[in-house]
Amino acid sequence: MSLKNQRRLAAEILKVGENRVWIDPERIDDVQMAITREEIKRLIHEGAIRKLKEKGISRARARVLQRKKKKGLRRGPGSRTGSSGARISKKEAWMKKIRALRRRLRELKAKKIITVSVYRKVYRMAGSGAFKSIAEMERYLKANDLWRKR
16 A cells, blocks of 8 residues: 555655655555546645645744844843953943933032032043942042032
8 A cells, every 4th residue: 555656646746755744544445546637636636635835943942032032031141252341341331320320410510419629620630530330429529528518
């Protein structure tokens, strides 16, 4: 009960590999009797022989990862390549820091928490790289008693 020849003919006609030829298990007898191309073509037309869909690569897992990365996950130390200076340049890091410091200083001056002279002094210090963060700058202001007296 070998259908090797019929499968080969059907594969040639359908222009697919032999593994992608589907033969209806209920019409095996009809397929077995078919020995010419015309008979195989008739069976294809009747639907006793069909070509199977090509197997693809699922993108489901890739989509899940994409969603997680969009949320900001999967950025831990094990996922990082390149030095910290390659991931965010020294210049960009500086710009981010100095803009935050200057923004905070403007707020403090506008709310009259610090005087204009203190503002100028601390502004220059920030520009020269004296503070690592806003918190450090505020610690400096507190330690040196530079908040405006109420």
